[in-house]
Amino acid sequence: MAHEQEDHPKLQFPLESDAYKIMDEIGVGVSAVVYKAECIPMNSTVVAIKSIDLDQCKDFDNIRRETKILSLLSHPNILNAHCSFTVDQRLWVVMPFMSGGSLQSIISSSFSHGLPEQCIAIILKEILNALSYLHNQGHLHRDVKAGNILMDSNGCVKLADFGVSASIYESRPGYGSSSSTSSSQLMLNDVTGTPYWMAPEVIHSHTGYSFKADIWSFGITALELAHGRPPLSHLPLSKSLIMKITKRFRFSDYENNNKKGKSKKFSKAFKDMVASCLEQDPAKRPSAEKLLKHSFFKSCKGSEFLAKNVLHGLPMVEERFRVSKILRKGVNLEADEDVDGESQLVKYRRISGWNFNEDDFQLEPVFPNESKEDLIVKQVHFGGETIIPEIVDETAGLRNSGTTNLNSPEAESSLLSSRGEGGDEGSSPSSWGIRGKEESGIEGIVGDEAGIESIVNTDIMMGGLTALKRSLDDQRQRVTDLIALFGGDVTSREDQLLQLIERLRLDVENERQKNFQLEMELEFLKIHISGADENN
Amino acid sequence: MSFSFFKPSRPKTPQEVAKAIKDSLMALDTKTVVEVKALEKAMEEVEKNFVTMRCMLSGDGEVEPNVDQVLQLALEISKEGVLSLVIHKLPILGWEARKDLVHCWSVLLKQKVDSAYCCVEYIENHLELLDFLVVCYDNKEIALNCGNMLRECVKFPTLAQYILKSASFVLFFKFVELPNFDVASDAFSTFKDLLTKHGTLVSEYLTAHYDEFFDLYEKLLTSSNYVTRRQSLKLLSEFLLEPPNSHIMKRYILEVRYLKIMMTLLKDASKNIQISAFHIFKVFVANPNKPREVKIILAKNHEKLLDLLHNLSGKGAEDEQFEEEKELIIKEIERVSRLPILDR
Numbered sequence: 001m002a003h004e005q006e007d008h009p010k011l012q013f014p015l016e017s018d019a020y021k022i023m024d025e026i027g028v029g030v031s032a033v034v035y036k037a038e039c040i041p042m043n044s045t046v047v048a049i050k051s052i053d054l055d056q057c058k059d060f061d062n063i064r065r066e067t068k069i070l071s072l073l074s075h076p077n078i079l080n081a082h083c084s085f086t087v088d089q090r091l092w093v094v095m096p097f098m099s100g101g102s103l104q105s106i107i108s109s110s111f112s113h114g115l116p117e118q119c120i121a122i123i124l125k126e127i128l129n130a131l132s133y134l135h136n137q138g139h140l141h142r143d144v145k146a147g148n149i150l151m152d153s154n155g156c157v158k159l160a161d162f163g164v165s166a167s168i169y170e171s172r173p174g175y176g177s178s179s180s181t182s183s184s185q186l187m188l189n190d191v192t193g194t195p196y197w198m199a200p201e202v203i204h205s206h207t208g209y210s211f212k213a214d215i216w217s218f219g220i221t222a223l224e225l226a227h228g229r230p231p232l233s234h235l236p237l238s239k240s241l242i243m244k245i246t247k248r249f250r251f252s253d254y255e256n257n258n259k260k261g262k263s264k265k266f267s268k269a270f271k272d273m274v275a276s277c278l279e280q281d282p283a284k285r286p287s288a289e290k291l292l293k294h295s296f297f298k299s300c301k302g303s304e305f306l307a308k309n310v311l312h313g314l315p316m317v318e319e320r321f322r323v324s325k326i327l328r329k330g331v332n333l334e335a336d337e338d339v340d341g342e343s344q345l346v347k348y349r350r351i352s353g354w355n356f357n358e359d360d361f362q363l364e365p366v367f368p369n370e371s372k373e374d375l376i377v378k379q380v381h382f383g384g385e386t387i388i389p390e391i392v393d394e395t396a397g398l399r400n401s402g403t404t405n406l407n408s409p410e411a412e413s414s415l416l417s418s419r420g421e422g423g424d425e426g427s428s429p430s431s432w433g434i435r436g437k438e439e440s441g442i443e444g445i446v447g448d449e450a451g452i453e454s455i456v457n458t459d460i461m462m463g464g465l466t467a468l469k470r471s472l473d474d475q476r477q478r479v480t481d482l483i484a485l486f487g488g489d490v491t492s493r494e495d496q497l498l499q500l501i502e503r504l505r506l507d508v509e510n511e512r513q514k515n516f517q518l519e520m521e522l523e524f525l526k527i528h529i530s531g532a533d534e535n536n
Numbered sequence: 537m538s539f540s541f542f543k544p545s546r547p548k549t550p551q552e553v554a555k556a557i558k559d560s561l562m563a564l565d566t567k568t569v570v571e572v573k574a575l576e577k578a579m580e581e582v583e584k585n586f587v588t589m590r591c592m593l594s595g596d597g598e599v600e601p602n603v604d605q606v607l608q609l610a611l612e613i614s615k616e617g618v619l620s621l622v623i624h625k626l627p628i629l630g631w632e633a634r635k636d637l638v639h640c641w642s643v644l645l646k647q648k649v650d651s652a653y654c655c656v657e658y659i660e661n662h663l664e665l666l667d668f669l670v671v672c673y674d675n676k677e678i679a680l681n682c683g684n685m686l687r688e689c690v691k692f693p694t695l696a697q698y699i700l701k702s703a704s705f706v707l708f709f710k711f712v713e714l715p716n717f718d719v720a721s722d723a724f725s726t727f728k729d730l731l732t733k734h735g736t737l738v739s740e741y742l743t744a745h746y747d748e749f750f751d752l753y754e755k756l757l758t759s760s761n762y763v764t765r766r767q768s769l770k771l772l773s774e775f776l777l778e779p780p781n782s783h784i785m786k787r788y789i790l791e792v793r794y795l796k797i798m799m800t801l802l803k804d805a806s807k808n809i810q811i812s813a814f815h816i817f818k819v820f821v822a823n824p825n826k827p828r829e830v831k832i833i834l835a836k837n838h839e840k841l842l843d844l845l846h847n848l849s850g851k852g853a854e855d856e857q858f859e860e861e862k863e864l865i866i867k868e869i870e871r872v873s874r875l876p877i878l879d880r
Contacts, residue, residue: 067718085716
């Protein structure tokens with residue numbers, strides 16, 4: 001499993017920006033951009049450079065922690081940095097270039113329904129190796145998700161992005177007392193990570209959490225790889241998310257799933273493995289080391305299998321990024337508007353926890369104070385309390401049509417599905433179609449009564465239009481290259497604006513996440529208070 | 537490379553562990569580079585012993601460490617002079633061995649036998665070890681390991697005091713600007729710990745070395761490196777505005793030279809730096825006993841200053857207080873600018 005990069009840990013990459021030639025943009029984060037670049041003095045070795053705007057960081061502690069943790073780790077499944085240095089207000093972190101890109105981008109580009117189980121097993125096993133090593137060293141990753149798993153050209157996967165990871169030994173206040181570093185007592189309690197993947201004890205952060213929080217996120221990541229998206233991700237991360245969770249649990253969903261008879265069958269071992277990761281009680285979740293011994297990973301193939309079955313025919317990572325950027329430009333603005341207006345419409349509803357439904361291979365919320373009735377009855381009953389009943393049929397219909405569309409092969413379908421890439425909303429076309437309908441029942445994309453047909457047409461049209469747009473963009477790129485060849489100035493104002501929009505969008509997203517976390521905390525406290533009331 | 541723990545073949549006593557570590561480290565000396573195989577073998581022995589030490593000090597993940605054994609081991613290690621040996625051998629140790637060592641170091645230093653920290657006492661009697669660790673920041677390979685060990689030392693007042701007063705302290709002003717970000721920022725956290733962990737010690741040090749220290753510090757504040765400027769400015773308010781240092785602060789805000797630095801930083805391209813600079817600048821202005829030179833500077837530049845301040849806004853929760861302070865400072869600058877005595 002040794003990889004060329006690991007064989008020469010002593011290679012000294014230059015510490016000045018002049019030594020690198022930026023080739024392409026391959027990713028954008030809240031305060032960072034990732035480039036593909038060449039290191040000129042080292043035979044033009046291709047590298048990835050994460051350029052972080054330090055002035056957007058409140059303090060350097062997080063960044064310092066990330067670089068420090070990374071520089072003390074060495075594992076074939078952990079993406080390490082070659083070096084890092086500052087360029088004016090930006091920190092450049094030079095890393096090996098992972099030509100496959102993130103699994104999230106691979107999925108949204110070519111596997112919108114999820115990867116085959118055999119591939120998932122290989123990926124998860126490698127990631128468990130990384131987690132097991134990490135946990136052994138006393139670190140938590142805290143943001144395990146497909147978007148943070150990268151693949152190189154040989155099909156090797158690595159866990160990346162230690163931006164929010166923590167060392168459990170360091171966060172402990174006080175010193176001087178006798179030695180006690182037993183992991184059972186070590187707890188963290190700040191809320192970090194990406195909400196969809198977050199373990200319940202992380203959201204309810206005052207109870208503290210530990211290594212097992214990574215195991216939860218690992219389980220969610222398994223579902224993400226299997227289904228093409230994390231559970232509940234078709235819901236926006238807006239402040240009414242808690243209520244939305246109850247909506248997701250719809251009669252229509254059930255019917256739908258049953259009708260389809262589940263296009264994909266997963267093995268018992270896989271389901272069992274994921275179920276154990278998604279235990280509500282962290283203590284009941286197995287450690288990474290123990291999970292590695294699970295039967296699911298017994299007859300696992302090697303990374304060559306991934307290279308052959310996943311990477312083959314995949315567009316280049318920079319190409320995927322360009323496409324997603326172009327698509328997002330058009331789509332996200334509308335989708336975002338859509339999300340904002342919905343909060344007033346909905347009634348508050350609590351959840352007391354999560355159940356993993358092994359048969360459906362889905363994660364489901366549990367509602368407090370409700371008797372153990374049949375689940376479907378419960379849904380109908382719950383629906384009766386809110387505004388859902390009237391739209392159940394419609395959404396079921398829409399959902400169906402959305403799915404049919406997704407099932408259709410062709411390039412357009414894969415193009416369409418890459419829309420969600422990078423954005424945490426990860427909304428598949430069908431889901432935002434529903435949202436538009438369900439929440440406002442009017443606006444935009446769907447058109448009022450046209451219903452099923454209109455959405456199909458829209459999707460196909462969108463596919464055609466985006467494909468056209470892509471070819472136009474390619475042509476423009478060629479013209480630009482020509483102009484550059486003759487020494488002309490090619491900085492496009494549009495690109496600058498695009499970047500600006502993207503950054504602003506990410507800012508908004510960031511704020512929304514913060515907001516969401518606060519909401520979750522508030523909700524949890526409310527549950528507590530109501531619990532206390534009942535006791536009295 | 538394997539990352540798993542090997543279980544020691546048989547349980548050893550703390551005495552045996554300490555002895556084995558010492559012997560294996562000494563054995564490194566007798567081998568020359570020519571004897572590649574022998575050296576490798578000796579190195580493996582050291583690594584194996586470090587793993588044993590780590591297990592004894594922190595348990596192996598399943599079994600909790602035995603408190604008595606931990607104390608015994610700390611005692612033996614300080615008695616046998618193992619601490620000197622490990623530090624001097626650190627540069628030639630392998631990656632995993634260095635990490636094990638860093639981990640053990642922090643546990644060992646905390647061990648208290650009869651109300652005395654035996655390992656800390658050992659270092660107090662061998663203070664040159666601290667200088668050795670500081671200089672290691674120049675060696676990229678081991679800089680972060682040494683940084684971790686140093687910060688463990690800095691937690692103890694006697695050791696922190698030694699470093700502050702030693703000649704090697706000046707080196708930190710260089711290390712925090714090293715091009716390698718990992719190393720530079722690690723050096724900065726140690727530097728920060730030194731200046732903030734023990735208030736009265738720092739105050740004593742600053743009193744005795746006022747000119748020397750702030751001359752060097754000025755270079756950090758006016759550095760062309762963004763990170764250095766921002767970090768050093770923030771750190772300055774963290775220790776200068778602390779109660780034990782109030783006499784230092786009072787002295788600092790009388791000096792026009794430092795006022796000018798803050799005024800330059802108020803104009804910095806970075807908003808973060810501007811705001812941090814404001815929090816020190818305001819003390820210069822709010823000082824009821826401003827020297828005449830300070831008043832003259834403020835009066836001469838009052839238009840530019842007021843412009844800058846009006847455009848400055850805080851963020852989030854601190855907003856309200858920030859605006860309040862800003863108003864006060866603006867009023868004071870306006871008042872000073874109208875003072876007639878300054879015309880001449």
